[in-house]
Every structure is written in C-alpha cells, then in structure tokens.
Amino acid sequence: MDDPVSLHCDRTPSPRGDRQAAGKALRQTVPRSAHRDWHPQGDRPNPLDLLAKSNQQRIPNLIPIRHWRMMQSPFTFMRGSAIIMAADLATTPTTGIPVQACGDCHLLNFGGFATPERNLIFDVNDFDETLMAPWEWDVKRLTTSFILAGRDLQLSDRDSSEAALAAVQAYRLAIAHFSEMRTLDVWYARLDAKVLIKHAPDEATRRHWEKMTTRAFNRTLDRAVVQLTEVVDGQRRFIDNPPLIYHLPNQAEYFEQISLLFEQYRDTLQVDRQFLLDRYRLVDVALKVVGVGSVGTHCGVALLLDDNDDPLLLQYKEARPSVLEPYAGKSSYPHEGQRIVSGQRLMQAASDLFLGWTTNVEGRDFYFRQLKDMKTAIKLKGMSARSLEDYAEICGAALARAHARTGDPAMIGGYLGESNAFDQAVTDFAVAYAYQVEQDYQKLVEAVQSGHIEAIPG
Known part of the structure; x- marks a missing residue:
C-alpha cells in the first residue's frame, strides 16, 4: 500500500445517534x-530488509x-519489529476513522505510573511511533501480542486465544461506554490502580495488582539514583556498565552537547x-540502552541536582519518524519529538511534568521525560492463563479510553x-498473524546463525 490511508477527518458536529448510525453503516463497505x-501479498517486503x-x-x-534481544522469542521479535507490522497492517481493511494511535501497541507498552499528583494510574506508556492513524491498527497489534505472549508462556492455544479475545471485547465494551459519556468526562477518565485492585475478579488477580502497585511505589527516584549512580571524587555520576550504560570517550565534549x-x-x-527545572x-550524562525496538537509537540519561544535592533523573531519546508515516x-508536527510528546499528552490520562523536545547540532530530534519515577509493568514470566486474560481486559479498556479522547467513540462504537x-x-486475525511473526522471527534466527546478521548479548 503505497498511498496513505484515507481517513475521515470531518469534525462537523452531529448528534451522537447520527454518528453511531454512520458507524454502523460502515459495515456495508467494511x-x-x-x-x-x-x-x-505477493509483493510483501522481506522482513529482514525492513529491519535493515x-x-x-x-x-x-x-x-x-538489538538483534540479540529480538531473537529471544517470536514475542520479543514482535516488540522490536513495529516497522514490519505497520507495513502489513496497511494492507488490511480499515473503516477510515482516525485516532491518535500508539503505533507500537503491544501488551508490554502498558503499565503503571504516577500522575503529577502522585496517584498511580494504568495507561499506554510508549509513544515513539504515535501518529493519527486507523484505530484498528492498534487493536490488531495489541491482540496479536497476547497470542504471542500466551505462546511464550507455553499456554494452550485456547488460553492464548481467550486472552486475545478478552482484549478486543474489553475495547468494544469500553468504547461503547465512552461513546455515551460527555466529552469532558471522557477526557477526565482514568484507570486508577486502587480501582483495579478493588474490582479484581479473584484473589489471585488482586494479589497480582497489589504486587504491581507495590513495585511502583518502591521505584522511587531515590532508589533509582542509588542503583544508577555513585560518588567519584566528591561528584555524583552514573555508574558505567557498558554496553548498557556508559560514558563516552569524549565525555567532556559530549556533556557540552547535551x-x-x-x-x-x-x-x-x-x-x-521551567521554573521548577x-x-x-545538570551534572552528568551517559548513553543508555533501552527496550527492544529503541536499541541503537541515541538514548541517554541525565543527572541533575538542586542546591541541596537532591537529584532529578531525566531520559532523553532520539525521536525518529513514525513507522506508520508511509x-x-x-x-x-514539524518536529518528531513534538509529535511524540503531543501524542502522549493526547492519549494519556495524565502525563509526565517534564515532557519536552529539542534538536541537536546534527539536526536529530529528541524528547525528554522523567526516568523511573513510580513506573511499573507486568512481569510476564509465570503469568497464568487467567491472569493474562484479566490483564488483556485492562489493556483493551485502557486503549479504548486513549482512542476515545482523539477519535469518535460513537462512530467506532x-x-x-x-x-x-x-x-x-x-482474534482470528491475531492467530493467523502470530504465525506470520513466527515465520519472520525464524528468518532472523537463520540469518544470525548463518552469519549474515550479527547478534551480541546485552
């Protein structure tokens, strides 16, 4: 699909019932x-060419x-290959209703984090690929991730499919709920961690969310500073642990650039x-490897101290064009960092105080955000089928809330x-596409084994 998808961008006000009817009418064409x-398709690009x-x-x-992290399983391959699935999703049917899409919507790109008021909420938390795009693309990528995660956990095909189905069903029911709400109420809606614990369907799920909440409150700024920094010659600085975090040989010059x-x-x-910042x-900066898909892009961490030597940790990440853009x-937005920051603010119920963007002397775009302050994510390893299904429902509902802010929930509903x-x-699509991911993953494994692609642990 070479041409951009056609999206309905008409924002002419019309009654909710009319928009719901218009959405229902779309079933005739899609x-x-x-x-x-x-x-x-026969002209499907070689996945390894897209990775290159x-x-x-x-x-x-x-x-x-990056290659090593991707080849750990088909699920980790999917996490690092948003560019491949974007090309494939562009060949699938869409209704043409736009939303601010995540663009890399898999189950590990959701999590808990603190609002500026220090409340813990659950939401989408990765926006490197965010762009106005068809809502179906996020839903299909999220659903496929549950099939692959279920297989990674060695759950049965039935259990994996039920988790995937739960994600889509929760999305549909939540969209219906948001379609009946007033605009401001949609904007103020959020998934509070306390509510998730209170309404857990069973004891095991309640304990899971309590552990997740505890991890978040334990991941304080002070703890991160202890883990990541040390005092050398009276100066606090990041601990070198190459290749995961390290200072550059030309550190003085690099510090001036940052x-x-x-x-x-x-x-x-x-x-x-600005006044707070x-x-x-700024006292130290270092390069830091993060995630799977972001490995190899210019990512770093910045250590700041106030007059009392109390710390603040920021992360800066290179902002590249979204894989959805073609x-x-x-x-x-004229700036890729601004695209990411604006997309995050549009989709999240509450966003980081320190989100901002800039460009370096080489013309590369970046964005800044706070690092490791009351942030948590699920521990996928060891999850039961029931826990995965419960988590799928929460992710589906969170995605619907994010889409309802910028899309037309009445029309989608x-x-x-x-x-x-x-x-x-x-769900049937996700099962079929998961097999495609597994085939693409095997191509990467074979290319590494044959020496055509290099992979190094890290």
Whole structure:
C-alpha cells in the first residue's frame, strides 16, 4: 500500500445517534468479518530488509544487541519489529476513522505510573511511533501480542486465544461506554490502580495488582539514583556498565552537547515547569540502552541536582519518524519529538511534568521525560492463563479510553455494535498473524546463525 490511508477527518458536529448510525453503516463497505483474514501479498517486503531499513542511522555497535534481544522469542521479535507490522497492517481493511494511535501497541507498552499528583494510574506508556492513524491498527497489534505472549508462556492455544479475545471485547465494551459519556468526562477518565485492585475478579488477580502497585511505589527516584549512580571524587555520576550504560570517550565534549540540548528542551516546557527545572543543574550524562525496538537509537540519561544535592533523573531519546508515516500520512508536527510528546499528552490520562523536545547540532530530534519515577509493568514470566486474560481486559479498556479522547467513540462504537462479530474476527486475525511473526522471527534466527546478521548479548 503505497498511498496513505484515507481517513475521515470531518469534525462537523452531529448528534451522537447520527454518528453511531454512520458507524454502523460502515459495515456495508467494511464488514466486521473482513478483519478476520491475514493473507500476505505477493509483493510483501522481506522482513529482514525492513529491519535493515530501521537500523539506518542507529549507533552501529548497539545494533547487534538489538538483534540479540529480538531473537529471544517470536514475542520479543514482535516488540522490536513495529516497522514490519505497520507495513502489513496497511494492507488490511480499515473503516477510515482516525485516532491518535500508539503505533507500537503491544501488551508490554502498558503499565503503571504516577500522575503529577502522585496517584498511580494504568495507561499506554510508549509513544515513539504515535501518529493519527486507523484505530484498528492498534487493536490488531495489541491482540496479536497476547497470542504471542500466551505462546511464550507455553499456554494452550485456547488460553492464548481467550486472552486475545478478552482484549478486543474489553475495547468494544469500553468504547461503547465512552461513546455515551460527555466529552469532558471522557477526557477526565482514568484507570486508577486502587480501582483495579478493588474490582479484581479473584484473589489471585488482586494479589497480582497489589504486587504491581507495590513495585511502583518502591521505584522511587531515590532508589533509582542509588542503583544508577555513585560518588567519584566528591561528584555524583552514573555508574558505567557498558554496553548498557556508559560514558563516552569524549565525555567532556559530549556533556557540552547535551547541555545545549537541555537548554533548548527547557524552552518547550510550560512556564511553571521551567521554573521548577531551573532549581536544578545538570551534572552528568551517559548513553543508555533501552527496550527492544529503541536499541541503537541515541538514548541517554541525565543527572541533575538542586542546591541541596537532591537529584532529578531525566531520559532523553532520539525521536525518529513514525513507522506508520508511509501508510497513514506525514505527521502534522514539524518536529518528531513534538509529535511524540503531543501524542502522549493526547492519549494519556495524565502525563509526565517534564515532557519536552529539542534538536541537536546534527539536526536529530529528541524528547525528554522523567526516568523511573513510580513506573511499573507486568512481569510476564509465570503469568497464568487467567491472569493474562484479566490483564488483556485492562489493556483493551485502557486503549479504548486513549482512542476515545482523539477519535469518535460513537462512530467506532456504532461500527463495533453489541455482538462479538468484530471481537472474534480480530482474534482470528491475531492467530493467523502470530504465525506470520513466527515465520519472520525464524528468518532472523537463520540469518544470525548463518552469519549474515550479527547478534551480541546485552
């Protein structure tokens, strides 16, 4: 699919009932059953070629670490290959209803984090690929991730499919709920961790959410500083642990570059947050490897101290064009960091105080955010089938809330309807596409084994 998808962007006000009817009418041109099939086209790009394309302009010595992380399982391969699935999703049917999409919507890109008021909420938490795009793309990627995660956990095919189905069903029911709400109420809606614990369907799930909440409250700034920094010659600095976190040989020059980057980033913050940030001074920076898909991009950490030597940790990440852009159209933002920050603010119920963006002297875009402050994610290893299904429901509902903020929940809800027709169709798609991911994963493994692609543990 070479041309950007056609999206309905008409924001002319119309009654909720009319928009629901318009969504229902879309079933005539795009039946819900049309979302079931996955048949790779004859001109489907070689997945390894797309990976090579995504490796362009990454830090060369870190690319083998990215390959190693991706080849641990088909699920980790999927996490690092959003570019491949974006190309494939662009060939599938869509209703043309746009939302601010996550773009890399898999189950580990959700989690708990603190609001500025220090409340713990659950939400989407990765936005490197965010863009206005069809809502179906996020739903299909999320659902596929549950099939692959279930297989990674060695659950039965039935259990994996039930978890995937639960995610889509929760999305549909939540969209229906948000479609009946007032606009401001949708904007204020959030999934509070306390509510998740209170309404857990069983004791095992309640304990799971309590552990997740405890981990979040234990992941304080002070703890992160102890883990990541040390005092050398009276100066606090990051602990070198190459290749995962390290200072550069030309550290003094690099520090000056990031200092300039930091000053420019400050100007993108709200005035009150500029005032807060001005209480701190930058004392150290280091490169840091993060995630799977981001490995090899320019990511680093910054240590700041105030007059009392109390710390603040920030992360800066290179902001590259979204993998959705060739298929959904170019971003409306002139700056990739601004695209990511704006997308995050649009989708999340509450966002980091220190989100901002800037560009370095080489013309590369970056964005800043706070590092490891009351953030937590599920521990996938050892999850039971029931826990995975419960988690799928929460992710589906969280995604629906994010889409309802920028999309038209009445129109999407009208299309989805009250039956499970869409739920089952997308689950069937996810099962079929998971096999595609496994085939692509095997190609990477074979390329590494033959020496055509390098992979290094890290």
